[in-house]
Amino acid sequence: MAGCLRLRALILDGSFKGDEEAKAVRERVAQELTSKGWDVSAQVLHELDIAPCTGCFSCWTSSPGECIIDDEGRTVARGLAQADLWVYITPVTFGGYSSVLKRALDRLIPDLLPFFRKYDGESHHPSRYGKEWDILVFGLLPKMDAEAEEAFRELVHRNALNSHAQHEAAAVILRGAGDVAIENKVRSTIELSGVLP
Numbered sequence: 001m002a003g004c005l006r007l008r009a010l011i012l013d014g015s016f017k018g019d020e021e022a023k024a025v026r027e028r029v030a031q032e033l034t035s036k037g038w039d040v041s042a043q044v045l046h047e048l049d050i051a052p053c054t055g056c057f058s059c060w061t062s063s064p065g066e067c068i069i070d071d072e073g074r075t076v077a078r079g080l081a082q083a084d085l086w087v088y089i090t091p092v093t094f095g096g097y098s099s100v101l102k103r104a105l106d107r108l109i110p111d112l113l114p115f116f117r118k119y120d121g122e123s124h125h126p127s128r129y130g131k132e133w134d135i136l137v138f139g140l141l142p143k144m145d146a147e148a149e150e151a152f153r154e155l156v157h158r159n160a161l162n163s164h165a166q167h168e169a170a171a172v173i174l175r176g177a178g179d180v181a182i183e184n185k186v187r188s189t190i191e192l193s194g195v196l197p
Contacts, residue, residue, distance in 0.1 A: 011042035014090040014101025059110035073107035095151025169193035
């Protein structure tokens with residue numbers, strides 16, 4: 001990729017402290033994307049000071065594009081706005097994201113405009129920066145749970161629509177599957193997702 005602008009990927013690790021399997025997934029994703037020429041950075045969200053969104057919408061009215069809460073939530077939103085690929089890693093909680101990841105994602109409202117537009121017959125907020133991202137999400141489940149997996153995949157899909165993702169992929173990894181299974185799932189998800197140039 002010499003002479004080319006490198007694509008940027010930002011990994012948001014929404015796991016809780018001490019989750020070694022999520023760390024293994026994060027490291028494998030970073031290795032895989034780096035080997036494909038991506039510029040990869042990661043944020044381990046439980047290590048950051050991110051307050052919950054207050055729903056004040058000041059990021060749309062009084063400080064457009066920036067949350068009025070001056071903490072590391074701003075850094076995450078800025079990093080995602082600059083990235084080409086968003087990667088989330090999370091324990092699957094009742095078919096959804098961890099509270100750590102959800103809190104960070106709630107603070108992404110500044111990256112959207114307050115107006116609505118129709119996209120494929122649905123109303124969504126347009127991107128503030130006129131940019132479309134790709135989204136990969138890796139969820140960790142303690143055991144097979146078809147209902148939780150279905151809800152998780154639908155959540156990722158709906159979030160991808162709201163974020164105007166060009167490509168999206170959601171993969172579920174069972175806890176205890178081991179390093180080889182993690183490596184295979186990460187590689188196949190990335191290769192089949194359509195995010196590679």
